[in-house]
Amino acid sequence: MADENRATETDDLLDRVDAAVEAGDRAALDAALEPMHPADIADLIERLTPGDRRAFLTLYADGIDGDVLSEIDExxxxxxLEQLPRAVLDDAVREMDSDDVVDLVEDLDDAERALILAALDAGDRAAVQQSLAYPEYSAGRLMQSEVVTAPEHWTVARAIQFLRAEEWLPEQFYHIVLVDPRRHPVGYVTLGRLLASRSDATLRELAEDSFRTISAFAEEAEVAYVFNQYHLISAPVVDRDDRLVGVITIDDAMQVLDEEHEEDILRLAGVGDESSISDSVMQTVRQRVPWLATNIVTALAAASVIAFFEDAIAQLVALAVLMPIVASMGGNAGTQTLTVAVRGLATRDLSRANALRVVRREVIVGLTNGVFFGVIMAAITWVWFRDPGLAAVIGSAMIINLLVAALAGILIPLGLNKLGADPALASGTFVTMMTDVIGFLAFLGLATAVLL
Amino acid sequence: MADENRATETDDLLDRVDAAVEAGDRAALDAALEPMHPADIADLIERLTPGDRRAFLTLYADGIDGDVLSEIDExxxxxxLEQLPRAVLDDAVREMDSDDVVDLVEDLDDAERALILAALDAGDRAAVQQSLAYPEYSAGRLMQSEVVTAPEHWTVARAIQFLRAEEWLPEQFYHIVLVDPRRHPVGYVTLGRLLASRSDATLRELAEDSFRTISAFAEEAEVAYVFNQYHLISAPVVDRDDRLVGVITIDDAMQVLDEEHEEDILRLAGVGDESSISDSVMQTVRQRVPWLATNIVTALAAASVIAFFEDAIAQLVALAVLMPIVASMGGNAGTQTLTVAVRGLATRDLSRANALRVVRREVIVGLTNGVFFGVIMAAITWVWFRDPGLAAVIGSAMIINLLVAALAGILIPLGLNKLGADPALASGTFVTMMTDVIGFLAFLGLATAVLL
Structure with missing residues (x-):
């Protein structure tokens, strides 16, 4: 119900925005957008067709501020960016936190990047450039450089006095990072704990157990994992010398977690991992063709196996009727195992420590399912074709293929992971190629040996 | 590299824990576990085999505190729980936040639940029972009832003074919720902003723009969406009368986001959505059999289509060789579209507002890919079988099936969503059944009409 209402509201809103843009009525557009959160305005802009988007931006350009801009999808x-007037863009960029500016400019070419960074004052620009010096998808790119620090020998009273007197404080902060004289972080204190403590307690006494630093070179997937695993709200980021260079807050980590999920799910399905609902036809085709091309090659491999048994099929056409069932069951069982493995690797529930045990479990599950569905398929085949030999053949092929599916489904992602590749990438194609090839080979081979 | 190191460390640690448990050496076990975060201890317990787990818990029972217990996987x-001595369990439960106790007991039967709640004092027990009165997977189950509130006319100085003097404050809090005299939340102030502001400013002036309340009856998926979309750190939860009943913090929302994603990815693969790497063989078989059983039915439907064309295959065995390629390409293309649609629905990028446009795009993409791969397969077939008629047939069948794949891949999840069902659930089976049946039907039907 709530969803329905929201959907209707969104549609009404879109209609009002469309009407205002068409009429060139800026006042009506402002009225429609005024109550909206910047993230929702950005979503609305993403949903427009490219033509409507151009008309929208022409009318509303100076309404695009830093908050909206940082929410716009890559x-x-x-x-x-190309359609925003220079002055609007400069104002928007100046409003943004350093981590949002990094996110905005990191995929631009040098000239465009320089143009945008020119809007910043020297200090902010330096912060952004420091971040950009770290590798793509690293913690250094995620962090914001605005950090509130204090020495650990300070008392609560002094820390509160300092914060109360300080002119400059970040928009959002939840901790004070405790640093030693060389700016190495040694702990942190939450603002809540600070406020709740005796005036004469030192910050050292209030430091949280959960304290841990993140290397600026850590991969962002690692950052998301650490925040999720240890329920962090913010974490100091350090350089190679363990010096404090910034801080990452949980809202950024949550966004990374969401993006990592998106990548996994899209890669498993063989869709380019940057695809989005607002892509054009050509972008979409470009993302999907490579995977379909890979699939046509693996499908041809499977077809070659069948071609090898053309004579057998010519003698017993029932083989052609039944063979896709063996392949399909293998493909499904393999995908099940594969998905659990990819997910286990992503959440680190699957590691070298328990890999052997999981492989053993998958093999037993594969055998159990193989025997179960093998018997069922044998019974169906017997009833359908009245041929006990054929029934025995399909039952045996099913057992073999579900066993192969289990092995391929667990060993291929473990292997890719071992090699440092993303196990979600291409695993699906490899696994179904295995189950297709082995499925046809086992069924048609056994049939040739036993029946003909 | 970091991952490798961590993996090795984890394995070393597991070896030390194993050795200590086997030797019954509690001191060595304490030494191994002492530096570990409760979340990591919980992971370690999950990774043990059931037998090792029993031995571990016998030796380490009184080491299990509230922090470890709340991290243990469902x-x-x-x-x-069954293996913990009563006193240990009581102590652990008393240490936990109300939302963690709710999470712990919500799946237990009434008797077990009462036993655990008996450990709490009356006030805490009432808070847990209030949460449990809300539906499963609702915001009411996620929230903690400990909230710091203040009237909006207070000045900064007064609020700070209040917090400094207050005996009881929650472990973690990041905002003060502003309430009116009837306990309706009207805004919130971050602690950072409070500390950074003039002493005579009122809390009303400092309230955040991003303020929004969450209904205790909202689904937890909705909670995760709202936190992610609006970058919230915490949000007040209200009852039907808009009265404040608790607060949800972002770390809980992040965990829900992670679980929702797990559900999507596992459902898309046809794996029961509660499966985990530590499940036993029998649990795993039980989760996977229903989907394989569904698949055998759909595979039989596809086989029946083939059986209908037995005579055609007997006359031209090449048909049997090529038909799986048409089906396989359709299955892959359908899964691509399906995954993008399921993901788009989950992130709300796909809604009624743009559904028509996305359907149109998918149809054009399906046709484009169909023509592209149809031509390629026609060329390959011509070279392979030297049969221009067969080449034309497979090319045409490919176009038809990739078009059907696009339609099925987008319309089936949209339809399930419209009916209020999870689009990730069962979509995959429906889509591949469509592409298998239509793939075989189009290819064999065209071949019969044109070639024979």
Missing amino acids: SIREEV | SIREEV
Whole structure:
């Protein structure tokens, strides 16, 4: 119900926005957008067709501030940036936190990047450039450089006095990072705990157990894992010398977690991992063709196996009727195992420590399911074709293929992971190629040996 | 590299824990576990085999505190609870936040639940029972009832003074919720902003723009969406009368986001959505059999289509060789579209507002890919079988099936969503059944009409 209502509201809103844009009525557009959160305005812009988007931006350009700009999806960001007047863009960029500016400019070419960074004052620009010096998808790119620090010998009273007197404090902060004289972080204190404690307690006494630093070179997937695993709200980021260079807050980590999920799910399905609902036809085709091309090659491999048994099929056409069932069951069982393995690797529930045990479990599950569905398929085949030999053949092929599915489904992602590749990438194609080839080979081979 | 190191460390640690448990050496076990975070201890317990787990818990029972207990995965929670001595369990439960106790007891039967709640004092027990009165998977179950509130006319100085003097404050809090005299939340102030502001400013002036309340009856998926979309750190939860009943913090929302994603990815693969790497063989078989059983039915439907064309295959065995390629390409293309659609629905990027446009795009993409791969397969077939008629047939069948794949891949999840069902559930089976049946039908039907 709530969803329905929201959907209707969104549609009403879209209609009002469309009407205002068409009429060139800026006042009506402002009225429609005024109550909206910047994230929702950005979503609305993403949902427009490219033509409507251009009309929208022409009318509303100076309404695009830093909050909206930092929410715009990568897939249409360049398009939006190009259409914003220089002055609007400069104002928007100046409003943004350093980590949002990094996110905005990191995919631009040098000239465009320089143009945008020129809007910043020297200090902010230096912060952004420091972040950009770290590798893509690293903690250094995620962090914001604005950090509140204090020495650990300070008392609560002094820390509160300092914060109360300080002119400059970040928009959002939840901790004070405790640093030694060389700016190595040694702990942190939550603001809640600070406020709740005796005035004469030292910050050292209030430091949280959960304290841990993150290397600026850590991969962002690692950052998301650490935040999720240890329920962190923010974490100090350090350089190679363990010196404090910034801080990552949980809202950024949550966004990374969401993006990592998206990547896993899209890669498993063989869709380019940057695809989004607002992509154009050509972008979509470009993302999907490579995987379909890989699939046509693996499908041809499976077809070659069948071609090898053309004579057998010519003698007993029932083989052609039944063979896709063996392959399909293998493909499904393999995908099940594969998905559990990919997910286990992503959450680190699957590691070298228990890999052997999981492989053993999958093999037993594969055998159990193989025997179960093998018997069922044998019974169906017996009833359908009245041929006990054929029934025995399909039952045996099913057992073999579900066993192969289990092995391929667990060993291929473990192997890719071992090699340092993303196990979600291409695993699906490899696994179904295995189950297709082995499925046809086992069924048609056994049939040739036993029946003909 | 970091991952490798960590993996090795984890394995070393597991070896030390194993050795200590085997030797019954509690001191060595304490030494191994002492530096570990409770979340990591919980993971370690999950990774043990059931037998090792029993030995571990016998030796380490009184080491299990509230922090470890609240991190233990649902799949082994009951097993662990049964093995803990009463006194240890009571102490652990008393240490936990109300939302963690709710999470711990919500799946237990009434008797077990009462036993655990008996450990709490009356006030805490009432808070847990209030949460449990809300539906499963609702915001009411996620929230903690400990909230710091203040009237909005207070000045900064007064609020700070209040917090400094207050005896009781929650472990973690990041905002003060502003309430009116009837306890309706009207805004919130971050602690950082409070500390950074003039002493005579009122809390009303400092309230955040991003303020929004969450209904205790909202689904937890909705909670995760709202936190992620609006970058919330915490949000007040209200009852039907808009009265404040608790607060949800982002770390809980992040965990829900992670679980929702797990559900999507596992459902898309046809694996029961509660499966985990530590499940036993029998649990795993039970989760996977229903989907394989569904698949055998759909595979039989596809086989029946083939059986209908037995005579055609007997005349031209090449048909049997090529038909799986048409089906396989359709299955892959359908899964691509399906995954993008399921993901789009989950992130709300796909809604009624743009559904028509996305359907149109998918149809054009399906046709484009169909023509592209149809031409390629026609060329390959011509070279392979030297039969221009067969080449034309497979090319046409490919176009038809990739078009059907696109339609099925987008319309089936949209339809399930419209009906209020999870689009990730069962979509995969429906889509591949469509592409298998239509793939075989189009290819064999065209071949019969044109070639024979």
